[in-house]
Amino acid sequence: MLINVENLVKRYGNLLALDHFDLQVKEGEIVGLLGPNGSGKTTSINCILALLKYDKGTVEVFGMPMTPDAYDIKRNIGIVMQNVAVFNELRVDENIDYFCGLYVQDPGTRRRLVQEAIDFVGLGEFRKSYPKKLSGGLLRRLNIACGIAHKPKLLILDEPTVGVDPQSRNNILEGIRELNRGGTTVVYTSHYMEEVEQLCTYVVIMDKGRTLATGTTEELKAMINDGETISVEMYMLDSDDLARIRQLPHVTQAQLVTAAMADLAIDTPVAMRSFGRTHGSHEPYSYYYAYCAYALLAMIITGVSSIMIAFNEPDLYMRNLCAPLPKRTMSLQQVTECSP
Numbered sequence: 335m336l337i338n339v340e341n342l343v344k345r346y347g348n349l350l351a352l353d354h355f356d357l358q359v360k361e362g363e364i365v366g367l368l369g370p371n372g373s374g375k376t377t378s379i380n381c382i383l384a385l386l387k388y389d390k391g392t393v394e395v396f397g398m399p400m401t402p403d404a405y406d407i408k409r410n411i412g413i414v415m416q417n418v419a420v421f422n423e424l425r426v427d428e429n430i431d432y433f434c435g436l437y438v439q440d441p442g443t444r445r446r447l448v449q450e451a452i453d454f455v456g457l458g459e460f461r462k463s464y465p466k467k468l469s470g471g472l473l474r475r476l477n478i479a480c481g482i483a484h485k486p487k488l489l490i491l492d493e494p495t496v497g498v499d500p501q502s503r504n505n506i507l508e509g510i511r512e513l514n515r516g517g518t519t520v521v522y523t524s525h526y527m528e529e530v531e532q533l534c535t536y537v538v539i540m541d542k543g544r545t546l547a548t549g550t551t552e553e554l555k556a557m558i559n560d561g562e563t564i565s566v567e568m569y570m571l572d573s574d575d576l577a578r579i580r581q582l583p584h585v586t587q588a589q590l591v592t593a594a595m596a597d598l599a600i601d602t603p604v605a606m607r608s609f610g611r612t613h614g615s616h617e618p619y620s621y622y623y624a625y626c627a628y629a630l631l632a633m634i635i636t637g638v639s640s641i642m643i644a645f646n647e648p649d650l651y652m653r654n655l656c657a658p659l660p661k662r663t664m665s666l667q668q669v670t671e672c673s674p
Contacts, residue, residue, distance in 0.1 A: 335397070336361045336488060336519050337382065342391035344377055344543070351377045352388065353543040359521060359536075364514050366534030367523040374543040375523040376416065379492055383413065395488070409437050412486030412518075416493040418477045420465050427452065427461040430479050437484035451483040455509060471502025478506065482513065489513060490521045495529065507533050 337359035344352040352374050359365045367375050380386040382393055384402045393400045395407050420429045430448045438444045452461055455475040465473060474494060482489060491510070495503045510533060514520050524530055530537055531551045539547045539554070547554055579588045 335359070336363075336395070337521070338392075338394040339378070339382060340392050342378065342381060342388055342393065344374075344381055344386065344388040351543050352381065352391075355391070355540065355543055356545050357382075357538060359519060361519050362514070362517070363536050364510070364520040364522060364534045366530035366537045367521060367540065368525065368527065368530045368537055369523075369540040370525050373525075373541045375525075375540065376492055377543075378540075379413075379490055379521070379523065383408075383411070383490070409484075410487045412481040412484065412489040414478050414481040414489070414491045414494050416496055418465075418473055420473070420476055420480060422465050425462050425464055426457055426468075426476055426479075429465070429476060430483050433480040434483035447483050447485065451479040454482070454512075455479045456505065469502075471498045471505070474498050474502065474506060478509065482518075486518065488519050488521070492523045493525070494522075495524070495526070503529075 335358055337357060339355065339357040342352050342355040342357075343350075355374065355378055357365075357367075357378065367378070369375050377386065381388045382395065382400065384393070384400045384404065395404075396410065398404065398407055400407060421432065424432060427448060430451050431444060434444050434447050434451070438447060452458055455478055457472065457475055457479065460468060460472060465476060468476065478491075478494060481491075489510075495506055498506070507529065510520055510522065522530070522534060535550065537549065537551060537554055538545060547557060549557070576588055
């Protein structure tokens with residue numbers, strides 16, 4: 335494990351910035367740390383790098399405890415913070431040379447690394463320019479070049495695309511992918527969901543200093559249940575009945591709640607589109623027909639005589655055009671009459 339953070343707690347007076355935060359990063363990954371402003375992303379990075387003291391927890395990098403004077407660990411880390419940190423008095427190549435010189439002492443090696451960093455971020459024609467003459471996107475590229483010139487094994491980027499145009503953002507993201515393909519492990523913090531989905535192999539979602547969810551983008555999407563729930567009340571339900579219900583189109587989940595109750599979750603947008611062909615794509619009650627149709631199928635399969643249809647959160651379209659649809663218990667005949 336390249337980074338292992340366990341039970342990290344950081345307080346600023348009465349503010350709990352990190353609330354028993356956990357983070358694991360494996361070698362070769364691009365891990366996205368996703369969360370809104372103020373969620374604790376930058377604080378967690380500063381604690382991992384031993385730039386901030388924390389109140390509780392453990393931080394290990396490259397399998398060793400991270401401390402403020404752990405220079406053998408830090409020489410293998412590159413950091414690109416959200417705020418651009420370059421010297422306006424130095425040219426582009428001089429800035430990169432300065433930061434590379436913090437890690438590499440040999441002048442010949444440093445000249446080669448500086449040139450490679452300039453070529454990598456595409457600043458060749460600006461190498462003799464001063465930072466104040468650069469656009470926002472070029473300045474971000476310079477910031478990244480200063481952080482990667484010494485060829486770190488671990489690169490941490492804290493919202494590096496804030497305030498840049500889409501073209502510059504795409505160039506930065508492609509550069510990060512190329513670094514990763516070259517063997518660099520990357521931790522990338524952002525509050526842009528599309529960036530994290532596009533770039534990262536593993537995602538950690540945090541808010542209020544806590545880890546809320548972890549996984550690949552596909553695993554995180556699978557955690558989201560965007561359907562409504564139909565509760566089916568019955569006296570007897572065996573495993574064969576439940577298996578048949580799970581085979582219904584667009585049914586995403588079917589499980590026993592109690593000995594006499596089962597919950598059915600349907601992918602309502604897909605179901606609505608299916609039944610929209612029958613009732614017209616702009617039919618206000620398309621969701622309603624979809625629910626009733628699936629309820630009818632479930633009732634026929636299981637042989638129950640009544641079913642509870644629960645409209646927990648009508649969508650905006652339905653809320654604007656239709657009267658509220660309360661929870662109601664419907665008989666088989668009533669469901670049949672309402673179904674397409």
